[in-house]
Amino acid sequence: MAWMxxxxxxxxxxxxxxxxxQQKAEADRLRSxxxxxxxxxxNWNSPKQILAWLRDLDxxxxxxxxxxxxxxxxxxxxxxxxxEWRKASKLVxxxxxxxxxxxxxxxxxxxxxxxxxxxxTGRMSCSSPxxxxxxxxxxxxxxxxxxxxxxxxxxxxxxxxxxxxxxLSGDRRLLEAYRNGVDVHRQTASMVLGVPEEEITKADRxxxxxxxxxxxxxxxxxxxxxxxFVDYGIVMPLERAEGLRREFFRxxxxxxxxxxxxxxxxxxxxxxxxxxLIRDVEKYTQQANYRVQGLAGxxxxxxxxxxxxxxxxxxxxxLVAAVHDELLVEVAEDEAERARExxxxxxxxxxxxxxxxxxxxxxxxxxKSWAGK
Numbered sequence: 513m514a515w516m517x518x519x520x521x522x523x524x525x526x527x528x529x530x531x532x533x534q535q536k537a538e539a540d541r542l543r544s545x546x547x548x549x550x551x552x553x554x555n556w557n558s559p560k561q562i563l564a565w566l567r568d569l570d571x572x573x574x575x576x577x578x579x580x581x582x583x584x585x586x587x588x589x590x591x592x593x594x595x596e597w598r599k600a601s602k603l604v605x606x607x608x609x610x611x612x613x614x615x616x617x618x619x620x621x622x623x624x625x626x627x628x629x630x631x632x633t634g635r636m637s638c639s640s641p642x643x644x645x646x647x648x649x650x651x652x653x654x655x656x657x658x659x660x661x662x663x664x665x666x667x668x669x670x671x672x673x674x675x676x677x678x679x680l681s682g683d684r685r686l687l688e689a690y691r692n693g694v695d696v697h698r699q700t701a702s703m704v705l706g707v708p709e710e711e712i713t714k715a716d717r718x719x720x721x722x723x724x725x726x727x728x729x730x731x732x733x734x735x736x737x738x739x740x741f742v743d744y745g746i747v748m749p750l751e752r753a754e755g756l757r758r759e760f761f762r763x764x765x766x767x768x769x770x771x772x773x774x775x776x777x778x779x780x781x782x783x784x785x786x787x788x789l790i791r792d793v794e795k796y797t798q799q800a801n802y803r804v805q806g807l808a809g810x811x812x813x814x815x816x817x818x819x820x821x822x823x824x825x826x827x828x829x830x831l832v833a834a835v836h837d838e839l840l841v842e843v844a845e846d847e848a849e850r851a852r853e854x855x856x857x858x859x860x861x862x863x864x865x866x867x868x869x870x871x872x873x874x875x876x877x878x879x880k881s882w883a884g885k
Contacts (some may be wrong), residue, residue: 513626513636515820519830519842520654521643523612532608534766539604541599549590556597563679566591579738581809585747590746599742607646614641626834628813633802635809636834641709644835649714654883657838665829666884667855668838669808669863671696676804677728678784679870692873697721703763704756722746723760729801730771733757774799780843786810786866796850807866810839812852815839822858826851833882840882 546556550568553563559576566573569588573580578595585592614622622641630637638644646652658664669675674696678686689696701720702709712720719740726739733754740746740753759767775796782790782799784806785861793802813833819841829851839859843851858874861870864874879885 513816515626516816516831516834517623517626519832520616521832521840522617522618522621522659524655524657525592525612525615528612531651531655532604535600536587536608537598537605540601541793542593542844545593546590546597551595556594562594566786577826579734582737582741582747583660584742585752603647606642607652609740610631611641623849625671628674631805631809632790632792633806633809635836636806636813638835639852641753643833643835645704645709650883650885654881654885656882657880658842661845662828662842664879664882665841665843665851665855665876666838666879666882667841667852667874669812669859670873670875671724672808672837672863672872673728673804674812675872676867677767677770677800679867680803681770681865683764683770684871686767687870697724699726700760700763704759708738718744719746719756723756727757727760728804729797730768731797732776732870737830771800781807784810784866800822808863809883811863811866812837812859813862814865818862819855822835822854823853826858852876852878 518750524597543556546554550565554565563573563575564586566576569590571584571588571591573743574585581591581595585595612622614624618622622642622643623644625639627637627639629635630639636644647783674689677683683729685699686696689699695717695753697717697720698709700710700723701707701712702722703718705712705716705722707716722740722744723736726736726743730741733750735827736757737748737750737753747788759885778793778796778799780791780793781801782793784790788806789812790806793799816831816834816839819839823829826843826848827840829845831839832842833840841851841855853876856874859874859876860872877884
C-alpha cells in the first residue's frame, strides 16, 4: 500500500482544466434550463424550495431524493433536467479544478491516501482525493497519464463480482456461461427481454449489464430503478423495473435461492471463505453484498501482495492505483509486454487463492492513458 501511495498518479493538467471547464459549462446550461421553468428564483440545493417548485408543476412528492423524483421524471422533463443538473454539479464540485490541486508540489503527482480496510467488507477505500469514485468515462481517465518513456498496464477482472456470486450460489446458468466463455450480459439481455442473441442491440446489452450488477445483491424494484438512472442514465417506470426483476430471477433462479438462503439466515457477523470476519451486518441485502464484495476484495489484495513480492520481475514497474476490480501499473516502455504478462499472472493467482469453482478472467493491456487506449 505504501508502494502505491508513494508512486502516485500523473495528471495532464491542460486536459483536466479543459474538461473541468466543459463540465462546468454543462452544469451551467442545465441550471439555466431549470431557471427557465419558473418565474421566481429557486435555490436548486434547497429541498424546501424544490418542493414548492414541484407543487407549481402539480407534482406532490414526499421528498426530493432521487427515488422520489424518478417517480415523475418520465412525464415531467423539468424533473429529469433537475436530476441531470445534480449529477453534473456533483462532478464539478468533486472532480473539477479542486481535483488537481491535490497534486504534490515536489512530484507534480496526486498521492491519494489508500486505506487497506477502509470499507466494512474489507475492500480498500481512498481519500484526498477519492480516486475510486473518479468517473470511468473516457474523458476523465484519459487525463491520467504516465511519465515520458513509460506505459500503463491497465488490468481488470472480467465481471468478478458476478463470477464470485456464481461460485458462491452455484447458479447453473451462470457457471455454464463462464465455463463456455459466453457473454453473460448478452445472455441476460436475450433471456430477460425475450430477444434472440443475434438481435441484441448495444442498448439491450447495456440494460442487461445494469440488471446483472444491480440485482446481484437482491435489491427491490425501486432500488433497481434508482441504480439504472444514477449509474447508467436509464429512466424506467417502476412497473417495468418490477417486471425485469422478476424475469431476471426466473432466469438465474440459483442466484435468487442463494440470496434468500443467506438473507433468511441473518446474522450480525459474516465469515468469508477467505477467513475474514465481517461484523455489524444489519440488512438482508448486506448478507449477499458483503460475501461477494469482501471475497473479491481479498482476492485483489492477494494480487497486490504478489506484485510486491515479485516486483523484481519488472524492476521499473510500480503500482499506481487499485480501484475495486482493476489495477493500474506504470512501467518503462521497454518492459511493458513483460509487465503485462506479470500483472495478469499475479491477478489470476491472487484471486484463485480465495475463489474456486468458476473461471476467472483478467484483461491486461498496454495503454497510453488510463482510458485504456
